[in-house]
Every structure is written in structure tokens, then in C-alpha cells.
Amino acid sequence: MRFKLFFKYMTLLPTVVVLFSFSAPPAMAVSTCGDVPVYTNNLVDPAILILMDVSGSMARSAPLxxxxxxxxxxxxxxxxxxxxxxxxxxxxxxxxxxxxxxxxxxxxxxxxxxxxxxxxxxxxxxxxxxxxxxxxxxxxxxxxxxxxxxxxxxxxxxxxxxxxxxxxxxxxxxxxxxxxxxxxxxxxxxxxxxxxxxxxxxxxxxxxxxxxxxxxxxxxxxxxxxxxxxxxxxNVDSRINISKEVIGDLIKDDSLSWGFGSWSERPPDYDGYDTTGTTSVNTGGGNYTVPSYPSGSEYFTRIQVGTAFHDATHQQNLLDAIDSLVPDGGTPLGPSMLAAKDYFSGLRADEVGSGNVYVDPVCQPKVLINITDGIGYLPHTSADYMEAYTHMLADEDISTVGVGFGLDDASQLQRLASVSNARGDADKGDNIYPLHEEIAGVGQPFMAGSKGELMNALSRITSSLKSQVFHGSAPAPTTSIDSGNVIISAKFMATDWTGDLSANNYNRSTGALGAEIWSAAAVMPTTISAYTGDGSGTVIPYSDSSLEPFYQCKPLGDIINSTPIIVEKPPFYYPFDDYNSFRGEQQSRTPLVYVGANDGALHAFNLADGVEQWRYYPESLHGDLDAALIGTNKDMCNPLRDPAGDYCHKYFVDGSPVAADVYDGSDWSTILVTGLGDGGASYFALDVTGGSGFDGNGNSIIGDGDDTTLLWEFTDSDLGLATNEPAIARVAGAGTSDHQWGIFFGSGYSADIPSQQATKEAYLYGLKVHDKTNLWAGTNKIKITSATLADDTLSSPLVVDRKNDYLGDLLYTGNLYGSMYRVADIGEGDAPTVTKLFDLGRSAHENPIRAKAAFAYAETSGDVWIYFGTGKYENSADKITMEQQYFAGLKDNEALRLIAETGANPTYSWNPITDVKGLLSHDINAINSRRVTIDAGATKGIYRIIKTCTGDVNSWLLKLDNSSPGMMGSERVISEPLVVGGTVFFTTFIPDENICSGNGEAWLYALKYDTGCSTDSAFDINDDGRFNADDMVEVDGTKYQIAGIYLGSGQPSKPVLQDNTIFVSTTGEGLKLVKVNIPENRIMLKSWREK
Structure with a gap:
């Protein structure tokens, strides 16, 4: 007799459990040179002040x-x-x-x-x-x-x-x-x-x-x-014009805080006040005699725009300042360094508005890049003075870099470079970095003679800085049950942008990790089985004629946002289309691990030993991969040849693969769909039923049914970056078929030109998963709202089988304006109907919905609860946003949807400014959580409690923290919730008030699914192995149940349940295991497989 366990309040998961499906949120728009995920760097981005020589010689020509x-x-x-x-x-x-x-x-x-x-x-x-x-x-x-x-x-x-x-x-x-x-x-x-x-x-x-x-x-x-x-x-152009163009492109890198200034001996714009003799200075490098200048001297230097968080206004200020430059005058190189010292010391305001003074946040790396085309002249500059000034800057934790552009005599910059690197190498614990390349251990100045060489030099500087400053971890691991308790972990190394995939055993009782079983990079085959498309949809083996071989230098590229997935034997027990026969046929198929990497490929590894079986390079990435021909900054192998090289890191196959067993009307197959994520605007689908790789010609099936087949690649002018996790679902069919298998995903940020995001609207896509043909009547996409709503994108879609008949009939997706949409009529040949389940009434992006929603069945047949949170953490500006964010639990049913269709009003709404509730049929119960710290005793720790909560409601809204002392960014939800056993589990993230750590706080909540109130002893906070009243905390004389627990530092993954244990991974501290209390009376027998 075959039994199936059914969790009434959770969506069934397949055999393969993605325990820690964390990925950094997608980029805000098209990637710029030097992509790095926001979670890899400190809360305060490195501050780089570029000072440029605008003396008369900058009008001379230089090659393009x-x-x-x-x-x-x-x-x-x-x-x-x-x-x-x-x-x-x-x-x-x-x-x-x-x-x-x-x-x-x-x-x-x-x-x-x-x-x-x-x-x-x-x-x-x-x-x-x-x-x-x-x-x-x-x-x-x-x-x-x-x-x-x-x-x-x-x-x-x-x-x-x-x-x-x-x-x-x-x-x-x-x-x-x-x-x-x-x-x-x-x-x-x-x-x-x-x-x-x-x-x-x-x-x-x-x-x-x-x-x-x-x-x-x-x-x-x-x-x-x-x-x-x-x-x-x-071709040639003036040095000044070349510099303007190169620097203008450089400062578009929003992972750094840029500032800009210029210098020349040309009063009155570039006042300096001449020297008044000499003076002695005591530096970390010794005593020096240098020129003295009167108090208030501007050192012949203008600080046009100070360093600041990167946003559109700041970038435009920088571009305006750069564009305004006119060359004239002499070359007082030395004094310009003193001007930079004054600026970073807070003694000199910039020229934006009424003037902004630099405020040192203690741990922010400070860098001066000084660009000159001439040797500085006496009495202002000599090699000895450059040595002294570099020491003076280093004493203020300022790293100095010298760039010569068309400069023949490098003696002064040579002295600067050698001192700067020596100070940077002296103490690895300080904020001074050795940014010059070295010969025989001595720093060398960057020398450029052309536009390309100047671009190369500046790119090498920023790449070197990032490799020393940025830190982070890869997506969280994946586990296998059929193949034993194995955890698969991915990682990346920012120094050379390589990656690895490793397997460890795992103790389900204690959570302890065992020894490493294998490392994919260490067992990479000598001969790689690589395949790609020929441009017409046909798969061909890799050869030099297929792609330029620039990406073959690495065993495995960096894995940043792609979460591995394991495809083992079919996990479901579908009672239709003879699925059981398919399960039986595939019981012995080889378990494979699939993951995308930023070397341009989807990789397939044997789960048993980690040996790569094959890799596939999507056709849509051919242009990006071949761009290595253009220059070393696009050559991903350059960091391996030259660790201080100028490669500008780029995303390629950055999305997470998703697998599903689907039926095409005659046969079952396992289909794997992967988006490029931040790497581009494309999804591609492979039939991996057998998983053994493509045949000898790179083509599809050769007769035994074991070969991988390319089904399709898809892009569209409205798609944007393919950052949505696709949803593959069985939906109502048309004609003679009672069902069809569809794939759904939403549009992402602009993938082409950053400025286009400002006018980009959000679209929802529906395709037939076998062949990417239109799922809906005459189209494969709909605009999510009939009105014009620009600068928008959608969260990953949730498909719900409301009637519990194995047919998805509703889809839920959120947008940047805080609206949660419900989409009905999503079957084959339908015309989808979009209504709003929830609306925050925002005109901007204060409460974006970026994480996928979750659902649970309510007590009443046909009713479902929808759970989601607001907030994002995608770029530097998000680190300090203090907007109130929310987590919502909303009950939905067919009657509410039909009411919403009769007018423009959403079913639920909320005014964040006035806390006014919007009513159609249901009210919203607003809940506040409170942070408490227990300093002593068995329950010592940091927790969240809910002091007041009303039961028996139809919806609820938890207000997340934005007012605790010391906060620099508000609490937010950036990952998918989990609902099981009458409890909704979700994680939240708070950017760190310690701006030097850069990780932030990770929290895990457990709330009652129908009220949002604290559950009864969800957490064993006193570690006695029991869940009872002893796991409550006393605050102001009253005992409270725990609503949330502090997990540690870093961005948290979505929570996943196994054996009454919640697993969460954080970017700061890795795997977290939390035993939880799930009421057994919420579980009923209906399906087997708790996976």
C-alpha cells in the first residue's frame, strides 16, 4: 500500500531539497564594468577621488x-x-x-x-x-x-x-x-x-x-x-577629451563612491597661493622638508564633486564636472596631493551646491588616483616631495595611485608608486592598499599613451582595489536525500573570479558538516565535454570555430547568484498520464548537479564524485564571450595570467536552474530551465531526462533516450534581465487536451541601456515549456497593468493550484511599487485577467516586492493564504534606506477576485503614511514586532516579540523594524517564505549598523499562518530539547512567546524545513540549523514524500 504525506499548509517540494536557496538580488540595471554583488562589499563603498591634470599640455593629441x-x-x-x-x-x-x-x-x-x-x-x-x-x-x-x-x-x-x-x-x-x-x-x-x-x-x-x-x-x-x-x-584626439570620455565611463561603476577634481597653475579658478618657503614634516616614513603654503591654500586644485553614494544625481554631477574641463596652465603635481589630503581630512568642501565636506566613516577605504601628463615642476614638485606627500596621505589612511598619460619622465610617479605600495604592504590590517603593480617587489606607476591604455590602467586599479576590499560567499548549498545526506556548496574567489562546487556529508541530528567528499575544480576532467549552439538552435560540440577559447582557462568560473540543483530519480507521485511508469524507468538514472557559472556555461556534475559530465554555453552569450577579442578587460582569463589585470568582471550564466517532470501528450521528460540572471536577457531549456550529455555530434537523442537535448532559448524585447526564477506548472489545456505544461516568468531590469529602465514597464510571460510557443491566446506575454507604470519589474511568480486538482489556476507576482497582483485564466488559449490582491499606493519604490511569495490552503475549500514581504537589497543606495517595510498574510478566494475584477480597487490596501486600511471585503490586522535583548539566564539572546495581536482575522500585516537605535537601514524581506504546519517561517535582513562589517543582521520569524501572532513555543531558545513555556521571555513583567530569533550576520536565504529543522544560510556565517516546533495536528495524510 502506498501512502503519501501531505502538509496541509505547505506546497509540496520535490525529492531534491534546495535547503538554502539564497541568491543576491538582481542588479538594478545593465551591468557596468566590474560587476560585484552588493553583499560582497562593506556598507560603505570605497571612496575614490580622481584628480586630473588640466595643464596646457593636456590639449596635445594622443592615440585613440x-x-x-x-x-x-x-x-x-x-x-x-x-x-x-x-x-x-x-x-x-x-x-x-x-x-x-x-x-x-x-x-x-x-x-x-x-x-x-x-x-x-x-x-x-x-x-x-x-x-x-x-x-x-x-x-x-x-x-x-x-x-x-x-x-x-x-x-x-x-x-x-x-x-x-x-x-x-x-x-x-x-x-x-x-x-x-x-x-x-x-x-x-x-x-x-x-x-x-x-x-x-x-x-x-x-x-x-x-x-x-x-x-x-x-x-x-x-x-x-x-x-x-x-x-x-x-585616429587621435586631445588628451583632455580622451580623459573625459574614459573617466566618464569609469565613474558609472556604482559599486564605488566616486569623487572628482582637477588641478593646474591657472588663477583665479585654480588658486594655489605660492610657497612661503619650506617646512619640516614628520611622517610614517620619516622626516621630510617640503614646500610650505599659507593657511587656506587651495593648492591649485578644485574639488568639483566629493565622494558620495552612487545615484543618478551624483553621477550627473560627476559627468558635468568632467565635461566642463578646459586645459591651460602649468603642472603643480605635488600640491594637488595636499589638496586630496585636506579633502579626505574634512578640511575642504567640494563645489556641489553649497559645498559638502567629507565625513570619514572610519572604515571606508580612501583612494586618490592622480592622473598627469607632465612632470611636476619646482618649487612645488620633486621626487623627494612626492615621497613625502605619499607618506602624508598614507598617515591619513589614504591609498595613492599615480597614472601617467603621455608622460615620458616617470621618476616622480615612480617614487609615489614605490612608497604607496610599501605602505600598503606594511600592515594588512589597515585601510591602505597596495594598488600599483610591482617589479621585484617595488610598486610601478601606471603609464598610458593611448585611450585604450588609459582605460586599461584605470580598470586595473579598480579591479585591484575590489579584489582586496570586497568579500563574500557564494549561494547557499543544496542537499540530496536519495543519495544520502550530502550538501553541495558553491563559492567564488574575487581575486581571479574562479569558482568551485564541493560536496560534504551532513549529520541530520546535529547539523555538523563532515569532511569534504569532493571538489569539482580539483577533479575537473582533462578533456572538457563542452557544447554550444550554432546560432540556429542546433547543438554542436565546442571547437575553435564555435567560440573564441578565451574562457577555457578556468576549471570553473565564479558562481555568485546561481543556486545548484540536484536532479535525481523522479520525486513525485502524480496520479495521471502514467507517471508511475516514468518513475520506474528512471529510478536508476545518474544523479547530477546543475549550476550556472560566470564562465558562460551551465555545468553538469556527477553527484557521486563531482566529475563534470558536460557543460553548455547558451547561444545568447556568444557575443559576450567573443568580446574578449576586443581587449583584456573583457577577457575573463586575464586575472589568471595577471592577478592585477584589468578584467572587468561580468555576469554570464548567473541564474539558478529549475527542473520539473512534464508530459507532452505522449511522453514524460525532465526539463531544466535556466535564466542568465544578471548575465543577460535570455532563458534556455534542456531535456535532461537521461542527463548523460549530448551525443557525439552535440545533437539530441541518438536512440537510447539518455542524451540531453536543447529544447529552446528565449528572449524578447520586453524581457530585460532574466532574473526571475521560472515557475513550471500544469495548467488547463485547450482543444482535446485537458491540460498543458506551461512556464511562467516576469520581466527584469533593463538589460541593454541603464537609462531605458526609467521607461521600462513590467511584463508577465507564459510559454509552453516544451517548445516555447505561446501559451495564451495569440501571445506569450501580458503587461501587468493596463496603465503606464514605468521603471518597474516583477518578482518571481507563484503558481497556485487553488482547487487542489493538479492544475494551476492562479498566479501571484509583486512589483517595485508594492503591489501584489493575482492573475487568473492562465491556461492554454486563455486571455489572462490581472487584478490587485494588495496595494501600498506608492508612486515610487519605497516598498518593492522582490522575493517570491508563498501560499497555504485555508480551512475553507477554495480559499488560500498568500504570504510575501517588501524591501530590497540590490545596490549601494539600498544600504541606508529607512522606509518601513512589511510582511503580509492575506486570504484570497474566488469571490474576492471577482469583486476586484468589477473595479480598479485592490482587494487589500494600506497607506504607509497614515496607516489607513483599504476595505473591500476584508480588514487588515496591523501588527508590530519589538526587539528585545535578554542579558542573562537560559534564554539569553536577542529576539523579536509581538506584544499585542488579535486572533480570528482575514488578513494581517507585520510592520518590520525601522526605528531601533543605531539602525542605518530598515528591516526588509529579500527571500521567499515557507509555510508548514500552520506556521509561516520567513527571514529578514537589516543592513549592519556597524558600517565596517558590511554584513547586516539575519532574522528568522515563525508566526501563526492565519493571525500573524507568535506561535506557541516555535523555538527551543533555552536548548533543553523541549518546546514549552520555558522558551518564553519576560519583558516588563509579562511573558511573551518568541516571534523571531537572531541568526547572525549576513543576508539570509529562504528557510527550508527537513526533520523539524529549519535550515538557513547567511552570507556572513554560512549554514544555520534551527530546531522548530510544528504542531502535528496540522498535518494530514494525503501524499507521501516530505521533500
């Missing part, structure tokens, strides 16, 4: 592009294989051809001279021409030019040839060369048709060039030559 030759591997390989070659010898390249391009020579700018890059089996080298006699031009008559400020390739009144000699090439003899090219710096903008030919000199150690006629043409050239046909147009 960075041309480099085609691959020269064959030429270099031939050189290092020569009999006389030894490491440290020189190499000469000779360039001929037709057309005209002009590059910078050593005599024109030593820092922009031609550079040879070579990668070989023992490492990589970059060598720049380092003397004027190592680049030369030879005219048709054989005459040689050794001192020209530029290199004409190859027409200078007549065709000529150019010689480039690179000294001290430290490559071992017969090393295997894997990559080689020469990088040139544009000197003039030119677009003429140009094609060049490059050859090497056939000599083991060629000498320097001389003025002797024919000194280049007379050299013996190797037989190998490399053609460089159809050169792109070379």
Missing part, C-alpha cells in the same frame, strides 16, 4: 587606438632557434610595404616607443625600444634617419623601410613561442589604404642601427615574412 601587428610567432621562433641565440640577445624586425601610417618613435616619446610582446612556454615578456639608435628609417636612396620623432610606415614623400631593434630579449634558446606581436603608438590620424610586410633579421644578435647608407636594407632578412594587410584607420 592601439595598433598591433599580426602574430609574429614564426619569426620569433626562427630567431630563438638560431645556433648563436642566447637569452638576452637582440632581435630586429624590418617593415616595408605601401600606404601611410605614422607611429611614435623612441625619440618622439620613450614611453610610447614600439613594444615587443612575446609569450612562450616559460612565461611572457614585454620589451620596449629603449634608445634612439634602435628604431630607424631608410629612404629609397639608402639614407638613414636615426633621430626622427616618428616612424613613417612606409611613405614619407617616397616609400621607405623601417627597422625596429629590441634589446635584451630574455627568451631561452629553443623555447616554444606561443604568441608574439609588436605594439605601436599612433602619432597621427590617418586612413589611407595601407598594407605592410614584416620580416626578421637573420642574425642571432643583430647590432644597433647606424647612419651608414643602406644599414637597414643591407641586413640579411629571414625567409619568413608576415603580411599586415588593410590596416585599420588610425
Amino acid at each position: 587606438n592601439d595598433p598591433q601587428t599580426p602574430d609574429l610567432t614564426e619569426i620569433v621562433q626562427k630567431n630563438v632557434n638560431r645556433s648563436g641565440w642566447s637569452s638576452g640577445n637582440a632581435m630586429v624586425f624590418i617593415i616595408s610595404g605601401s600606404g601611410h601610417r605614422t607611429a611614435v618613435s623612441y625619440d618622439g616619446s620613450s614611453s610610447a616607443a614600439p613594444l615587443l610582446h612575446v609569450e612562450y612556454d616559460g612565461g611572457a615578456i614585454d620589451i620596449r625600444i629603449d634608445q634612439g639608435i634602435d628604431d630607424a628609417e631608410e629612404a629609397v636612396d639608402g639614407s638613414i634617419s636615426l633621430i626622427s620623432p616618428d616612424l613613417e610606415l612606409t611613405y614619407d614623400g617616397q616609400n621607405q623601410i623601417v627597422g625596429l631593434r629590441f634589446n635584451s630579449v630574455a627568451i631561452p634558446k629553443e623555447a616554444t613561442i606561443t604568441k608574439a606581436y609588436i605594439k605601436l603608438t599612433v602619432d597621427e590620424g590617418q586612413s589611407e589604404a595601407t598594407s605592410l610586410v614584416i620580416q626578421g633579421e637573420a642574425a642571432a644578435n643583430p647590432p644597433t642601427f647606424t647612419a651608414d647608407p643602406g644599414n637597414i636594407s643591407g641586413r640579411t632578412r629571414s625567409t619568413v615574412q608576415v603580411e599586415w594587410p588593410d590596416l585599420e584607420e588610425w
Whole structure:
């Protein structure tokens, strides 16, 4: 006899339990360079003040592009294989051809001279021409030019040839060369048709060039030559315009608090007050004599916009300040550093409005990035002064970075860089960071000669800062019951953006974790079974012709928001469509773990040993993956080659996979659907019934039914970021079928241009899960409201089987304006009807509903309770919002829905300003919780109690905390609730009042499902193994039941129940196990599988 346990007040869960389905909330809009989840950084973002040299020389031109030759591997390989070659010898390249391009020579700018890059089996080298006699031009008559400020390739009144000699090439003899090219710096903008030919000199150690006629043409050239046909147009612009554009893009990174200023010796706008002699200063690096300036000196520097939390107004202030710059005057580099010190010390206001003074929040990392194109001059600047000023800034916990743009003499910035890194390395516990790259342990300044190099330098600085400052953990783990008590955990490393998936045993009685069973990164197969689409929906094996191989460097990319899912044997006992036969056929299928990663793939791992079985790269990510060709900042492998590199972290497959067993009218199958999350605007579906991977050609079934099949990929112009967790449900069918399997999801934030979010409306999608065709009459989407409601998005949808007949008939989803919508008529061929279940009447986003709702069946047949909370934690601005947030329990039924359809009014409403309730049929019982601290005794701890609560109500609303002492952000709900045994469990999060910790507080509530009052002894707070009156707390002489308990620091996951234990994971402290009391009289026999 087969029994089934049915929890009357909970939705049935499958065999695989996602115990801690935590993921960071989606990004606010399109991702900018250097994506990091908001929970990885401190409450106070790092403050970066950019000071820019606007002296007259910034009007000079600089290149917009960075041309480099085609691959020269064959030429270099031939050189290092020569009999006389030894490491440290020189190499000469000779360039001929037709057309005209002009590059910078050593005599024109030593820092922009031609550079040879070579990668070989023992490492990589970059060598720049380092003397004027190592680049030369030879005219048709054989005459040689050794001192020209530029290199004409190859027409200078007549065709000529150019010689480039690179000294001290430290490559071992017969090393295997894997990559080689020469990088040139544009000197003039030119677009003429140009094609060049490059050859090497056939000599083991060629000498320097001389003025002797024919000194280049007379050299013996190797037989190998490399053609460089159809050169792109070379362009230049002024340094000031390039700087404006690059910095303007940089400050759009909202994970950092940006400020901006400029400096020049140009009164009256840039007042400095000249020196009055010298003075002695005592610093952490010793005593120095430096110029003295009169009191009130502005040091020739304007602080146009101070550092602040990033929002649209602040960003516009920054852009306006940057755009206003005009170059003129001299280069007082040294005093500008004193201006930065004054600003961060609170002695100098910025120029926004009436002026804002920096207030140091103690633990905020403070960084000065100083950009200059010239060497500072006496009496204001010398290398010794730069050393002293850098120490003075470090004494104030300010990390200093020097960037030279078109700067030849780096001596002053070199001193700054070496001191700055030395101070940053001295004490790992302080707030000074070594942000310069090092050679032999000595910090080196960032030197840029072009737009690309300036972008690269600034990106490397911010990436280095983030890797040292940001911290965090990956999504919470997943457990398996069929395969034993196993916990699967994901993680990421921000230093190089790699990830890992690991398995541990778990003791169900004690909650203790056992030893690690496996690490996926450690057992990654040597040969990867990788697949992708060919652009037409056909799956093909990965090859170099499918995708650029830039992502193959990592065993596994970072896993940030994707929660793993385990697909084992079919878990349900559906009494229709011969599901039992399907269960029997699939009892022995191999359990697999699926997870998305920001290396661009969905990965499938064997649950038993962690070995990857296959990975799939969605077609929709081809463009993003191939973008690595554009530059190293888009190359996810760059952090592995260069830990201080300029890779701007990006999300790829960032959504969590969802699995369901579905019937297509003839066969059952297990379908896995994954959204890209913050990685893009696309969902994709795979048939993973067998799970063994794609066949040898990457195609679908080969006859045994075990192969994975690509079903579809879906995107839409109104979709936005695919951050919703899809809901797959059996709904009413049309025509001859009595049912259809549909998939539902809501639209996310704008995925293309951030500014488009301001006008973006919210849509709900309904597709047939097998083939993504329209589920509803003539459409696959509806606008959630007929009125125009811009800047909106939806929470993940909840599908409810109200009649308990295995057909979903209602859908609930919330939006940014605090409305919970109910959607009826969601079956095949229907025209969905949208009404409001609840409305907060907000005109802005004060009470957004971002977490998925939960439901429970009420005592009356056909009635359901809907539970949800408000609040979000998605960007820096959310860290300090103090708006009152709520958790609601609302009873809904068919009669209320029909009433709501007759007019525009919602069933329930609430005015957060006046606390006025809105009435149609039902009232709302408002409840307040109170934070209490018990300092001693068996019940010592921090709790939430409800002092006054009314029973026998039709709805209730819990007001969350926004008034406890010291709060900097209000309490909010950011994860899905759980309802079981007459109790609704939910977690809340409060941004930390300790701004240095960055985690915040995690709370777990347990309330009566029908009143919102405290349950009877839900928690064993005195740890005596019993649930009774001893688990109450006494406050002001009265004993109260516990409504909520403090879990620890970090953002909490949704609660999941197993064996009368609630599991929650937090980003700050990991797994939390809480024994709870669930009344058995709330459980009735109806279905088997408590999973």
C-alpha cells in the first residue's frame, strides 16, 4: 500500500531539497564594468577621488587606438632557434610595404616607443625600444634617419623601410613561442589604404642601427615574412577629451563612491597661493622638508564633486564636472596631493551646491588616483616631495595611485608608486592598499599613451582595489536525500573570479558538516565535454570555430547568484498520464548537479564524485564571450595570467536552474530551465531526462533516450534581465487536451541601456515549456497593468493550484511599487485577467516586492493564504534606506477576485503614511514586532516579540523594524517564505549598523499562518530539547512567546524545513540549523514524500 504525506499548509517540494536557496538580488540595471554583488562589499563603498591634470599640455593629441601587428610567432621562433641565440640577445624586425601610417618613435616619446610582446612556454615578456639608435628609417636612396620623432610606415614623400631593434630579449634558446606581436603608438590620424610586410633579421644578435647608407636594407632578412594587410584607420584626439570620455565611463561603476577634481597653475579658478618657503614634516616614513603654503591654500586644485553614494544625481554631477574641463596652465603635481589630503581630512568642501565636506566613516577605504601628463615642476614638485606627500596621505589612511598619460619622465610617479605600495604592504590590517603593480617587489606607476591604455590602467586599479576590499560567499548549498545526506556548496574567489562546487556529508541530528567528499575544480576532467549552439538552435560540440577559447582557462568560473540543483530519480507521485511508469524507468538514472557559472556555461556534475559530465554555453552569450577579442578587460582569463589585470568582471550564466517532470501528450521528460540572471536577457531549456550529455555530434537523442537535448532559448524585447526564477506548472489545456505544461516568468531590469529602465514597464510571460510557443491566446506575454507604470519589474511568480486538482489556476507576482497582483485564466488559449490582491499606493519604490511569495490552503475549500514581504537589497543606495517595510498574510478566494475584477480597487490596501486600511471585503490586522535583548539566564539572546495581536482575522500585516537605535537601514524581506504546519517561517535582513562589517543582521520569524501572532513555543531558545513555556521571555513583567530569533550576520536565504529543522544560510556565517516546533495536528495524510 502506498501512502503519501501531505502538509496541509505547505506546497509540496520535490525529492531534491534546495535547503538554502539564497541568491543576491538582481542588479538594478545593465551591468557596468566590474560587476560585484552588493553583499560582497562593506556598507560603505570605497571612496575614490580622481584628480586630473588640466595643464596646457593636456590639449596635445594622443592615440585613440592601439595598433598591433599580426602574430609574429614564426619569426620569433626562427630567431630563438638560431645556433648563436642566447637569452638576452637582440632581435630586429624590418617593415616595408605601401600606404601611410605614422607611429611614435623612441625619440618622439620613450614611453610610447614600439613594444615587443612575446609569450612562450616559460612565461611572457614585454620589451620596449629603449634608445634612439634602435628604431630607424631608410629612404629609397639608402639614407638613414636615426633621430626622427616618428616612424613613417612606409611613405614619407617616397616609400621607405623601417627597422625596429629590441634589446635584451630574455627568451631561452629553443623555447616554444606561443604568441608574439609588436605594439605601436599612433602619432597621427590617418586612413589611407595601407598594407605592410614584416620580416626578421637573420642574425642571432643583430647590432644597433647606424647612419651608414643602406644599414637597414643591407641586413640579411629571414625567409619568413608576415603580411599586415588593410590596416585599420588610425585616429587621435586631445588628451583632455580622451580623459573625459574614459573617466566618464569609469565613474558609472556604482559599486564605488566616486569623487572628482582637477588641478593646474591657472588663477583665479585654480588658486594655489605660492610657497612661503619650506617646512619640516614628520611622517610614517620619516622626516621630510617640503614646500610650505599659507593657511587656506587651495593648492591649485578644485574639488568639483566629493565622494558620495552612487545615484543618478551624483553621477550627473560627476559627468558635468568632467565635461566642463578646459586645459591651460602649468603642472603643480605635488600640491594637488595636499589638496586630496585636506579633502579626505574634512578640511575642504567640494563645489556641489553649497559645498559638502567629507565625513570619514572610519572604515571606508580612501583612494586618490592622480592622473598627469607632465612632470611636476619646482618649487612645488620633486621626487623627494612626492615621497613625502605619499607618506602624508598614507598617515591619513589614504591609498595613492599615480597614472601617467603621455608622460615620458616617470621618476616622480615612480617614487609615489614605490612608497604607496610599501605602505600598503606594511600592515594588512589597515585601510591602505597596495594598488600599483610591482617589479621585484617595488610598486610601478601606471603609464598610458593611448585611450585604450588609459582605460586599461584605470580598470586595473579598480579591479585591484575590489579584489582586496570586497568579500563574500557564494549561494547557499543544496542537499540530496536519495543519495544520502550530502550538501553541495558553491563559492567564488574575487581575486581571479574562479569558482568551485564541493560536496560534504551532513549529520541530520546535529547539523555538523563532515569532511569534504569532493571538489569539482580539483577533479575537473582533462578533456572538457563542452557544447554550444550554432546560432540556429542546433547543438554542436565546442571547437575553435564555435567560440573564441578565451574562457577555457578556468576549471570553473565564479558562481555568485546561481543556486545548484540536484536532479535525481523522479520525486513525485502524480496520479495521471502514467507517471508511475516514468518513475520506474528512471529510478536508476545518474544523479547530477546543475549550476550556472560566470564562465558562460551551465555545468553538469556527477553527484557521486563531482566529475563534470558536460557543460553548455547558451547561444545568447556568444557575443559576450567573443568580446574578449576586443581587449583584456573583457577577457575573463586575464586575472589568471595577471592577478592585477584589468578584467572587468561580468555576469554570464548567473541564474539558478529549475527542473520539473512534464508530459507532452505522449511522453514524460525532465526539463531544466535556466535564466542568465544578471548575465543577460535570455532563458534556455534542456531535456535532461537521461542527463548523460549530448551525443557525439552535440545533437539530441541518438536512440537510447539518455542524451540531453536543447529544447529552446528565449528572449524578447520586453524581457530585460532574466532574473526571475521560472515557475513550471500544469495548467488547463485547450482543444482535446485537458491540460498543458506551461512556464511562467516576469520581466527584469533593463538589460541593454541603464537609462531605458526609467521607461521600462513590467511584463508577465507564459510559454509552453516544451517548445516555447505561446501559451495564451495569440501571445506569450501580458503587461501587468493596463496603465503606464514605468521603471518597474516583477518578482518571481507563484503558481497556485487553488482547487487542489493538479492544475494551476492562479498566479501571484509583486512589483517595485508594492503591489501584489493575482492573475487568473492562465491556461492554454486563455486571455489572462490581472487584478490587485494588495496595494501600498506608492508612486515610487519605497516598498518593492522582490522575493517570491508563498501560499497555504485555508480551512475553507477554495480559499488560500498568500504570504510575501517588501524591501530590497540590490545596490549601494539600498544600504541606508529607512522606509518601513512589511510582511503580509492575506486570504484570497474566488469571490474576492471577482469583486476586484468589477473595479480598479485592490482587494487589500494600506497607506504607509497614515496607516489607513483599504476595505473591500476584508480588514487588515496591523501588527508590530519589538526587539528585545535578554542579558542573562537560559534564554539569553536577542529576539523579536509581538506584544499585542488579535486572533480570528482575514488578513494581517507585520510592520518590520525601522526605528531601533543605531539602525542605518530598515528591516526588509529579500527571500521567499515557507509555510508548514500552520506556521509561516520567513527571514529578514537589516543592513549592519556597524558600517565596517558590511554584513547586516539575519532574522528568522515563525508566526501563526492565519493571525500573524507568535506561535506557541516555535523555538527551543533555552536548548533543553523541549518546546514549552520555558522558551518564553519576560519583558516588563509579562511573558511573551518568541516571534523571531537572531541568526547572525549576513543576508539570509529562504528557510527550508527537513526533520523539524529549519535550515538557513547567511552570507556572513554560512549554514544555520534551527530546531522548530510544528504542531502535528496540522498535518494530514494525503501524499507521501516530505521533500
